[in-house]
Amino acid sequence: MTTESELYKSIGVRGYSSLECWRKDGTFHLRLAAPASCYRCPQCGNRDVIRRGTVDRIVHAPRIGMDRTLLLIQTPRLECRRCERVLNAVLPNVVPKCNYTKSFARIVIDWITGAIVFVGEGKGQNALNRFWKRLRGSKAKIKAVATDMSSAYYAAVIKNLPNAKQVFDRFHIVKLMNDKLTQLRRELQREAEVMDKKVLKGLRWLLLKHPENLDESRNERIRLQEALDLNKSLATAYYLKEDLSQIWQQSTKALAAKFLTDWCRRARATGIKVLITMANTLEGHRNGILNWYDYPISTGPLEGINNKIGAIQRMAFGYKDKDYFIAKL
Secondary structure (H helix, E strand, O other): OOHHHHHHHHOOOOOOEEEEEEEEOOEEEEEEEOOHHHOOOOOOOOOOEEEEEEEEEEEEEEEEOOEEEEEEEEEEEEEEOOOOOEEEOOOOOEOOOOOEEOOOOEEEEOOOOOOEEEEEOOOOHHHHHHHHHHHHHHOOOOOEEEEOOOHHHHHHHHHHOOOOEEEEOHHHHHHHHHHHHHHHHHHHHHHOOHHHHHHHOOOHHHHHOOHHHOOHHHOHHHHHHHHHHHOHHHHHHHHHHHHHHHHHOOOOHHHHHHHHHHHHHHHHHOOOHHHHHHHHHHHHOHHHHHHHHOOOOOOHHHHHHHHHHHHHHHHOOOOOOHHHHHHHO
Protein backbone atom coordinates (compact mmCIF):
# COMPACT_ATOMS: atom_id res chain seq x y z
CA MET A 1 0.00 0.00 0.00
CA THR A 2 1.40 3.44 -0.89
CA THR A 3 2.16 6.15 1.65
CA GLU A 4 -0.58 8.31 0.12
CA SER A 5 -3.25 5.61 0.47
CA GLU A 6 -2.14 4.95 4.06
CA LEU A 7 -2.57 8.67 4.78
CA TYR A 8 -6.07 8.74 3.30
CA LYS A 9 -7.01 5.61 5.21
CA SER A 10 -5.87 7.20 8.48
CA ILE A 11 -8.07 10.28 8.01
CA GLY A 12 -11.06 8.34 6.71
CA VAL A 13 -11.13 9.35 3.02
CA ARG A 14 -9.69 6.31 1.25
CA GLY A 15 -10.67 6.15 -2.43
CA TYR A 16 -10.55 9.89 -3.16
CA SER A 17 -8.16 11.27 -5.82
CA SER A 18 -5.54 13.80 -4.70
CA LEU A 19 -5.45 17.04 -6.72
CA GLU A 20 -3.34 19.35 -4.56
CA CYS A 21 -1.98 19.72 -1.02
CA TRP A 22 -0.36 22.51 0.98
CA ARG A 23 0.34 23.58 4.58
CA LYS A 24 -0.43 27.08 5.86
CA ASP A 25 -0.67 28.57 9.39
CA GLY A 26 -0.67 25.21 11.15
CA THR A 27 -3.33 23.73 8.87
CA PHE A 28 -2.82 20.97 6.33
CA HIS A 29 -5.03 21.41 3.23
CA LEU A 30 -5.93 18.59 0.84
CA ARG A 31 -7.87 19.22 -2.37
CA LEU A 32 -9.58 16.00 -3.44
CA ALA A 33 -11.83 14.72 -6.21
CA ALA A 34 -14.77 12.55 -5.20
CA PRO A 35 -14.55 8.84 -6.18
CA ALA A 36 -16.56 7.40 -9.08
CA SER A 37 -18.67 5.40 -6.62
CA CYS A 38 -20.57 8.57 -5.64
CA TYR A 39 -21.96 9.11 -9.14
CA ARG A 40 -25.47 8.00 -8.28
CA CYS A 41 -28.65 9.84 -7.32
CA PRO A 42 -28.55 10.71 -3.60
CA GLN A 43 -32.31 10.28 -3.42
CA CYS A 44 -33.12 7.03 -5.30
CA GLY A 45 -29.68 5.51 -5.91
CA ASN A 46 -30.09 5.58 -9.71
CA ARG A 47 -26.77 5.57 -11.61
CA ASP A 48 -28.30 7.08 -14.74
CA VAL A 49 -27.28 10.66 -13.94
CA ILE A 50 -26.05 13.72 -15.84
CA ARG A 51 -23.07 15.67 -14.48
CA ARG A 52 -23.87 19.31 -13.85
CA GLY A 53 -20.50 20.60 -12.68
CA THR A 54 -19.02 20.51 -9.18
CA VAL A 55 -19.09 22.48 -5.95
CA ASP A 56 -16.27 22.68 -3.41
CA ARG A 57 -17.11 21.30 0.01
CA ILE A 58 -14.88 22.04 3.01
CA VAL A 59 -14.64 19.12 5.44
CA HIS A 60 -12.75 18.73 8.73
CA ALA A 61 -10.74 15.54 9.23
CA PRO A 62 -8.47 14.10 11.97
CA ARG A 63 -5.16 15.91 12.50
CA ILE A 64 -2.03 15.01 10.56
CA GLY A 65 0.65 15.18 13.22
CA MET A 66 0.03 18.43 15.14
CA ASP A 67 -1.64 20.15 12.17
CA ARG A 68 -5.37 20.66 11.71
CA THR A 69 -6.62 19.02 8.52
CA LEU A 70 -9.06 20.55 6.04
CA LEU A 71 -10.31 18.70 2.99
CA LEU A 72 -11.51 20.66 -0.04
CA ILE A 73 -13.58 18.11 -1.93
CA GLN A 74 -14.82 18.67 -5.46
CA THR A 75 -18.37 17.40 -5.07
CA PRO A 76 -20.30 16.49 -8.25
CA ARG A 77 -23.69 18.04 -8.96
CA LEU A 78 -25.87 15.30 -10.45
CA GLU A 79 -29.16 15.41 -12.35
CA CYS A 80 -31.11 12.17 -11.99
CA ARG A 81 -32.97 11.08 -15.13
CA ARG A 82 -35.52 9.30 -12.93
CA CYS A 83 -36.15 11.92 -10.20
CA GLU A 84 -35.43 14.86 -12.53
CA ARG A 85 -33.71 16.71 -9.68
CA VAL A 86 -30.20 18.19 -9.43
CA LEU A 87 -28.50 17.35 -6.14
CA ASN A 88 -25.00 17.23 -4.67
CA ALA A 89 -23.53 13.73 -4.66
CA VAL A 90 -23.24 11.91 -1.33
CA LEU A 91 -19.57 11.75 -0.35
CA PRO A 92 -18.28 8.46 1.10
CA ASN A 93 -17.12 8.68 4.74
CA VAL A 94 -18.43 12.24 5.18
CA VAL A 95 -21.32 12.90 7.56
CA PRO A 96 -24.34 14.13 5.50
CA LYS A 97 -25.19 17.85 5.94
CA CYS A 98 -22.18 18.35 8.25
CA ASN A 99 -18.60 19.38 7.55
CA TYR A 100 -16.53 16.64 9.14
CA THR A 101 -15.58 13.08 8.23
CA LYS A 102 -17.11 10.12 10.04
CA SER A 103 -13.71 9.44 11.60
CA PHE A 104 -13.42 13.01 12.93
CA ALA A 105 -15.02 12.44 16.33
CA ARG A 106 -15.69 9.52 18.65
CA ILE A 107 -18.08 10.54 21.41
CA VAL A 108 -18.56 8.84 24.78
CA ILE A 109 -21.51 9.70 27.03
CA ASP A 110 -22.67 8.83 30.53
CA TRP A 111 -25.75 6.70 29.85
CA ILE A 112 -27.58 7.77 33.02
CA THR A 113 -27.00 11.54 32.87
CA GLY A 114 -26.65 11.85 29.11
CA ALA A 115 -23.58 14.07 29.56
CA ILE A 116 -20.78 13.99 26.97
CA VAL A 117 -17.69 12.87 28.86
CA PHE A 118 -15.22 12.59 25.98
CA VAL A 119 -14.75 13.66 22.36
CA GLY A 120 -11.88 12.01 20.51
CA GLU A 121 -10.31 12.27 17.07
CA GLY A 122 -9.65 9.44 14.67
CA LYS A 123 -11.19 6.01 14.38
CA GLY A 124 -10.71 2.62 16.00
CA GLN A 125 -9.19 1.92 19.40
CA ASN A 126 -6.62 4.72 19.27
CA ALA A 127 -9.35 7.36 19.25
CA LEU A 128 -10.26 6.38 22.81
CA ASN A 129 -6.77 6.12 24.34
CA ARG A 130 -6.97 9.44 26.22
CA PHE A 131 -10.44 8.51 27.47
CA TRP A 132 -9.26 5.19 28.94
CA LYS A 133 -6.38 6.99 30.66
CA ARG A 134 -8.75 9.53 32.24
CA LEU A 135 -11.14 6.77 33.23
CA ARG A 136 -8.42 4.84 35.05
CA GLY A 137 -7.38 8.00 36.84
CA SER A 138 -10.94 8.65 38.01
CA LYS A 139 -11.22 5.10 39.46
CA ALA A 140 -14.78 4.94 38.13
CA LYS A 141 -16.52 1.58 38.48
CA ILE A 142 -18.17 0.81 35.15
CA LYS A 143 -20.74 -1.99 35.21
CA ALA A 144 -21.90 -1.96 31.57
CA VAL A 145 -21.09 -0.38 28.21
CA ALA A 146 -23.42 -0.06 25.22
CA THR A 147 -21.81 -0.06 21.75
CA ASP A 148 -22.54 -1.19 18.22
CA MET A 149 -20.90 -4.42 17.02
CA SER A 150 -17.69 -2.74 15.82
CA SER A 151 -14.72 -5.04 16.41
CA ALA A 152 -12.61 -2.02 17.41
CA TYR A 153 -15.03 -1.02 20.19
CA TYR A 154 -15.38 -4.63 21.33
CA ALA A 155 -11.62 -5.08 21.62
CA ALA A 156 -11.19 -1.72 23.38
CA VAL A 157 -13.82 -2.49 26.01
CA ILE A 158 -12.44 -6.00 26.63
CA LYS A 159 -8.94 -4.60 27.08
CA ASN A 160 -9.77 -1.60 29.27
CA LEU A 161 -12.91 -2.73 31.11
CA PRO A 162 -12.54 -6.52 31.43
CA ASN A 163 -15.08 -6.72 34.26
CA ALA A 164 -17.78 -4.63 32.58
CA LYS A 165 -20.57 -6.23 30.56
CA GLN A 166 -20.73 -5.11 26.96
CA VAL A 167 -24.23 -4.68 25.53
CA PHE A 168 -24.58 -4.63 21.77
CA ASP A 169 -27.15 -2.10 20.66
CA ARG A 170 -30.34 -3.85 19.54
CA PHE A 171 -31.24 -1.19 16.97
CA HIS A 172 -27.90 -1.60 15.18
CA ILE A 173 -28.52 -5.34 15.08
CA VAL A 174 -31.96 -4.84 13.54
CA LYS A 175 -30.45 -2.35 11.06
CA LEU A 176 -27.84 -4.94 10.07
CA MET A 177 -30.63 -7.45 9.39
CA ASN A 178 -32.46 -4.84 7.29
CA ASP A 179 -29.27 -4.31 5.29
CA LYS A 180 -29.04 -8.07 4.67
CA LEU A 181 -32.65 -8.13 3.47
CA THR A 182 -31.98 -5.23 1.10
CA GLN A 183 -28.89 -7.03 -0.22
CA LEU A 184 -30.94 -10.16 -0.89
CA ARG A 185 -33.65 -8.16 -2.68
CA ARG A 186 -31.06 -6.59 -4.97
CA GLU A 187 -29.52 -9.97 -5.77
CA LEU A 188 -32.93 -11.42 -6.59
CA GLN A 189 -33.85 -8.42 -8.72
CA ARG A 190 -30.71 -8.82 -10.79
CA GLU A 191 -31.54 -12.49 -11.39
CA ALA A 192 -35.30 -12.08 -11.86
CA GLU A 193 -37.22 -12.29 -15.10
CA VAL A 194 -39.15 -9.29 -16.43
CA MET A 195 -42.34 -10.11 -14.49
CA ASP A 196 -40.48 -10.53 -11.21
CA LYS A 197 -38.61 -7.25 -11.70
CA LYS A 198 -41.88 -5.36 -12.04
CA VAL A 199 -43.12 -6.76 -8.72
CA LEU A 200 -39.79 -6.29 -6.90
CA LYS A 201 -39.32 -2.71 -8.09
CA GLY A 202 -39.89 -0.17 -5.30
CA LEU A 203 -40.18 -2.94 -2.71
CA ARG A 204 -37.29 -1.91 -0.46
CA TRP A 205 -39.19 0.33 1.98
CA LEU A 206 -42.11 -2.09 2.22
CA LEU A 207 -39.74 -4.84 3.32
CA LEU A 208 -38.23 -2.60 5.99
CA LYS A 209 -41.53 -1.24 7.30
CA HIS A 210 -43.12 -2.75 10.39
CA PRO A 211 -46.29 -4.64 9.27
CA GLU A 212 -48.46 -2.40 11.46
CA ASN A 213 -47.21 0.68 9.56
CA LEU A 214 -48.15 -0.55 6.08
CA ASP A 215 -50.50 1.92 4.37
CA GLU A 216 -53.71 0.17 3.32
CA SER A 217 -54.83 3.15 1.22
CA ARG A 218 -51.78 2.67 -1.01
CA ASN A 219 -52.19 -1.12 -1.21
CA GLU A 220 -48.81 -1.59 0.48
CA ARG A 221 -49.82 -4.79 2.27
CA ILE A 222 -51.13 -6.34 -0.98
CA ARG A 223 -48.01 -5.32 -2.93
CA LEU A 224 -45.75 -6.76 -0.25
CA GLN A 225 -47.67 -10.05 -0.15
CA GLU A 226 -47.55 -10.37 -3.96
CA ALA A 227 -43.76 -10.04 -3.90
CA LEU A 228 -43.40 -12.52 -1.03
CA ASP A 229 -45.69 -15.04 -2.78
CA LEU A 230 -43.60 -14.72 -5.92
CA ASN A 231 -40.24 -15.40 -4.30
CA LYS A 232 -39.75 -17.99 -1.58
CA SER A 233 -36.24 -16.82 -0.59
CA LEU A 234 -37.40 -13.24 -0.09
CA ALA A 235 -40.40 -14.38 1.95
CA THR A 236 -38.22 -16.56 4.19
CA ALA A 237 -35.78 -13.70 4.85
CA TYR A 238 -38.62 -11.26 5.51
CA TYR A 239 -40.32 -13.44 8.11
CA LEU A 240 -37.00 -14.16 9.82
CA LYS A 241 -36.36 -10.39 9.91
CA GLU A 242 -39.70 -9.83 11.61
CA ASP A 243 -38.94 -12.66 14.04
CA LEU A 244 -35.55 -11.26 15.06
CA SER A 245 -36.98 -8.60 17.39
CA GLN A 246 -38.37 -11.35 19.63
CA ILE A 247 -34.85 -11.86 21.01
CA TRP A 248 -35.51 -8.82 23.23
CA GLN A 249 -39.12 -9.71 24.06
CA GLN A 250 -38.59 -12.89 26.11
CA SER A 251 -39.47 -13.08 29.80
CA THR A 252 -36.02 -14.36 30.85
CA LYS A 253 -32.44 -14.35 29.61
CA ALA A 254 -32.50 -18.15 29.34
CA LEU A 255 -35.51 -18.06 27.01
CA ALA A 256 -33.83 -15.35 24.95
CA ALA A 257 -30.71 -17.53 24.62
CA LYS A 258 -32.88 -20.43 23.46
CA PHE A 259 -34.70 -18.24 20.94
CA LEU A 260 -31.41 -16.85 19.57
CA THR A 261 -30.08 -20.39 19.06
CA ASP A 262 -33.29 -21.41 17.30
CA TRP A 263 -33.29 -18.30 15.07
CA CYS A 264 -29.72 -18.96 13.95
CA ARG A 265 -30.56 -22.62 13.27
CA ARG A 266 -33.53 -21.64 11.08
CA ALA A 267 -31.48 -19.01 9.24
CA ARG A 268 -28.73 -21.52 8.41
CA ALA A 269 -31.27 -24.13 7.34
CA THR A 270 -32.52 -21.83 4.56
CA GLY A 271 -29.22 -22.13 2.70
CA ILE A 272 -29.47 -18.42 1.82
CA LYS A 273 -26.00 -16.87 1.99
CA VAL A 274 -26.96 -13.52 3.56
CA LEU A 275 -28.98 -15.27 6.28
CA ILE A 276 -26.15 -17.69 7.05
CA THR A 277 -23.78 -14.71 7.38
CA MET A 278 -26.23 -12.97 9.70
CA ALA A 279 -26.58 -16.10 11.85
CA ASN A 280 -22.79 -16.37 12.16
CA THR A 281 -22.58 -12.70 13.16
CA LEU A 282 -25.23 -13.10 15.86
CA GLU A 283 -23.58 -16.23 17.26
CA GLY A 284 -20.22 -14.44 17.35
CA HIS A 285 -21.80 -11.61 19.39
CA ARG A 286 -24.07 -13.82 21.47
CA ASN A 287 -22.98 -12.71 24.95
CA GLY A 288 -23.19 -9.02 24.12
CA ILE A 289 -26.71 -9.48 22.73
CA LEU A 290 -27.97 -11.41 25.75
CA ASN A 291 -26.31 -9.00 28.22
CA TRP A 292 -29.22 -6.68 27.45
CA TYR A 293 -31.26 -8.74 29.92
CA ASP A 294 -28.80 -7.81 32.70
CA TYR A 295 -28.45 -4.17 31.61
CA PRO A 296 -31.24 -3.01 29.21
CA ILE A 297 -29.26 -0.12 27.74
CA SER A 298 -28.60 0.99 24.16
CA THR A 299 -26.75 3.64 22.19
CA GLY A 300 -30.06 5.45 21.61
CA PRO A 301 -29.15 8.46 23.82
CA LEU A 302 -25.86 8.79 21.92
CA GLU A 303 -27.69 8.78 18.58
CA GLY A 304 -29.95 11.53 19.92
CA ILE A 305 -26.92 13.62 20.89
CA ASN A 306 -25.45 13.10 17.42
CA ASN A 307 -28.64 14.52 15.93
CA LYS A 308 -28.35 17.57 18.21
CA ILE A 309 -24.73 18.02 17.17
CA GLY A 310 -25.87 18.03 13.55
CA ALA A 311 -28.45 20.70 14.39
CA ILE A 312 -25.81 22.87 16.15
CA GLN A 313 -23.57 22.47 13.12
CA ARG A 314 -26.26 23.55 10.67
CA MET A 315 -27.41 26.51 12.80
CA ALA A 316 -23.87 27.89 12.83
CA PHE A 317 -23.29 27.03 9.14
CA GLY A 318 -20.32 24.96 10.32
CA TYR A 319 -17.37 25.64 12.63
CA LYS A 320 -13.95 26.39 11.20
CA ASP A 321 -12.21 25.88 14.55
CA LYS A 322 -12.43 22.24 15.62
CA ASP A 323 -11.36 22.96 19.21
CA TYR A 324 -14.08 25.60 19.62
CA PHE A 325 -16.63 23.17 18.17
CA ILE A 326 -15.69 20.52 20.75
CA ALA A 327 -15.89 23.15 23.52
CA LYS A 328 -19.43 23.97 22.37
CA LEU A 329 -20.38 20.30 22.62
